[in-house]
Amino acid sequence: MEQTAYIESPLGITTIIGDEEGVSVISVTQEGELSAEIPEVLQEAVRQLQEYFEGKRTDFTFKLNPKGTEFQQKVWKSLLEIPYGKTVSYMDQTKKLGDIKAIRAVASANGKNPLWIVVPCHRVIGTNGSLTGYAGGIWRKKWLLEHENPTQQQSLF
Numbered sequence: 001m002e003q004t005a006y007i008e009s010p011l012g013i014t015t016i017i018g019d020e021e022g023v024s025v026i027s028v029t030q031e032g033e034l035s036a037e038i039p040e041v042l043q044e045a046v047r048q049l050q051e052y053f054e055g056k057r058t059d060f061t062f063k064l065n066p067k068g069t070e071f072q073q074k075v076w077k078s079l080l081e082i083p084y085g086k087t088v089s090y091m092d093q094t095k096k097l098g099d100i101k102a103i104r105a106v107a108s109a110n111g112k113n114p115l116w117i118v119v120p121c122h123r124v125i126g127t128n129g130s131l132t133g134y135a136g137g138i139w140r141k142k143w144l145l146e147h148e149n150p151t152q153q154q155s156l157f
Contacts, residue, residue: 003039006032007046009053010147011140016042016049022065025114028136052117055147058084060118068112075109082123085149089127111135117144 002024005016013032017025023045038046044062051057066076078097082088088096090110094103110121116136122144126132134141 003041005035005038005042005046007038007049008034009049011136011143014049016045018042018045018065022063023115023118024065024067026116026118027114028116028140049117053147058148064115064118066114066119068109068114071105072109072112075106076113076115076119076121079110079113079119079121079124082120084120087123087125087145090124090132091127093124107133120144123148 002017002019007014007016009028012028012030013034015025015027015029015032016023019041023042026045026049045060048057048060048062052060066073068076074097075093078093081096082093090103090107091100093110094100094106097106110124111133113119113121113135116122122134122141131138131141131145
């Protein structure tokens with residue numbers, strides 16, 4: 001049986017849904033009541049997400065179980081190969097998947113990614129470097145990219 005937890009994050013209230021098979025949804029909203037208790041099956045996901053937001057984690061090891069078509073699953077799996085702190089273009093991702101004509105389908109599958117942050121669709125940008133669309137809003141995509149790749153203060157000496 002699926003369980004749900006709501007936790008505070010810098011991006012808003014984060015919803016985490018999953019069961020023994022793994023986490024199926026991670027999304028962020030501006031509304032909802034925080035969970036007084038985290039279901040046992042979601043505790044590891046919550047811990048790892050909190051570590052990510054604290055800057056102490058760059059990858060996730062809890063079990064994922066996103067629901068989607070075979071094509072969507074393939075696209076989401078390719079997102080997991082984008083390293084922390086790096087970005088790729090939609091065209092790069094599409095080429096890697098093997099069919100450059102599928103760019104719109106790939107972008108659509110990215111937009112339907114049910115596991116925000118963990119399956120890092122925020123790391124896919126326009127070929128010209130623009131942030132382009134993000135289901136959670138461009139400001140969240142910008143925040144995530146800056147969180148993963150903070151600008152270093154340059155030394156004058």
